[in-house]
Amino acid sequence: MAATDVLKERTAKKFIEQKYIDRVLRYQGEEMLRQQDRVISRYGVRKTIPEISRRRISVSNSKLTGVHPIRQRFIDMKTIRGQRQKAVHIHNKIIYSGFNAIVGRLAFGLTQDVKNLIANDYKIQM
Secondary structure, three states: OOHHHHHHHHHHHHHHHHHHHHHHHHHHHHHHHHHHHHHHHHHOHHHHOHHHHHOEEEEEOOEEEEEOOHHHHHOOOOEEOOEEOOOOOOOHHHHHHHHHHHHHHHHHOOOHHHHHHHHHHOOOOO
């Protein structure tokens, strides 16, 4: 096997791993937004925070970035400035369960079948 073939194979493996990571991050980011939407519709959070619709996620360079209004972060809290309120689990519970799902899928989800699917999608010879 020539050195160029080895380099092509390594590059292909790296590319496939990168695409898998991006797919997992994008899927889990969208899933977190869907879960938040369910909580928003159940508890009527849109009335409290009208700018909640500006939430978004993006994935670039294997980095998941989420943007949301700062007030969304405080809906989770039971007390604000010493006053009790009903906590709506829209931030911490959903975000951290999403992170745990990402870790599990990245650790155990890249099987040979998944590698073959990604390779077929991008027409890469394995």
